[in-house]
Amino acid sequence: MSPTRAEQAAQTRRTVLDTARRLFAEQGYDATSLQLIADTMGVTKANVYYYFRSKADLLEALLQCSIAAFDALLDAAAALDDPRARRELLADGFVEQVVAQRSLSLLDPSARRHETLGRALEAQATRGLHLLYGATPTPDETAAYAMATELGPALRSLGHLPDAELRATLRRLCLRVLEV
Structure with missing residues (x-):
C-alpha cells in the first residue's frame, strides 16, 4: 500500500x-x-x-518541542518546596535537553535573535532564575545562572564524549556553578 x-x-x-x-x-x-x-x-x-x-519558521519548528519541555520542567520545579531538590531537578532537566538536542543546543544565539523564540527563551530564563534564587537574585546568583545555562562552549569542547559521560560532566558543572 x-x-x-x-x-x-x-x-x-x-x-x-x-x-x-x-x-x-x-x-x-x-x-x-x-x-x-x-x-x-x-x-x-x-x-x-x-x-x-522562512528560515526563522524552520528554527521555530525545530525548537518548539524543547521550549515546551523546558516549560514543563519549570512547572515541575515550581511545585517543589526544597531549594536543593529544585536546583537538582532544573540542572538534570536542562542538561538532559542539552545532551538530547546537542545540535540544537548550539543554536541558542540564533534562537535569541528570532523575535518569538527570543521572547520565549528570555521568559524561561527569567522564570528559572527566580525559581532558583527568588524575586531579587543577587548579581552573583544572576551570573551563576547565566553561566550554568550557557553550555555552548562546554558542549563544543566536550562534544566528543558519549551522552552518559557528557550528561554527568555537565550536571556536575551546573550544580557547582549554581551553588553560590
Whole structure:
C-alpha cells in the first residue's frame, strides 16, 4: 500500500526539519539558506517554501518541542518546596535537553535573535532564575545562572564524549556553578 498524500507531506516536512537541523549544526544557522536545504534534499526551493516560509519558521519548528519541555520542567520545579531538590531537578532537566538536542543546543544565539523564540527563551530564563534564587537574585546568583545555562562552549569542547559521560560532566558543572 502506497502512502497517502498526507503521509507523504508529513514525511517531507520531517525531512526538511531533519536536513535543516543537520545543516544548522554543521554550517551554522546564518550560513544555511533555504536553497542549501533544498539542494541537499534534492528538491526545489519551492518545495521547502511549501512547508516553511522562512528560515526563522524552520528554527521555530525545530525548537518548539524543547521550549515546551523546558516549560514543563519549570512547572515541575515550581511545585517543589526544597531549594536543593529544585536546583537538582532544573540542572538534570536542562542538561538532559542539552545532551538530547546537542545540535540544537548550539543554536541558542540564533534562537535569541528570532523575535518569538527570543521572547520565549528570555521568559524561561527569567522564570528559572527566580525559581532558583527568588524575586531579587543577587548579581552573583544572576551570573551563576547565566553561566550554568550557557553550555555552548562546554558542549563544543566536550562534544566528543558519549551522552552518559557528557550528561554527568555537565550536571556536575551546573550544580557547582549554581551553588553560590
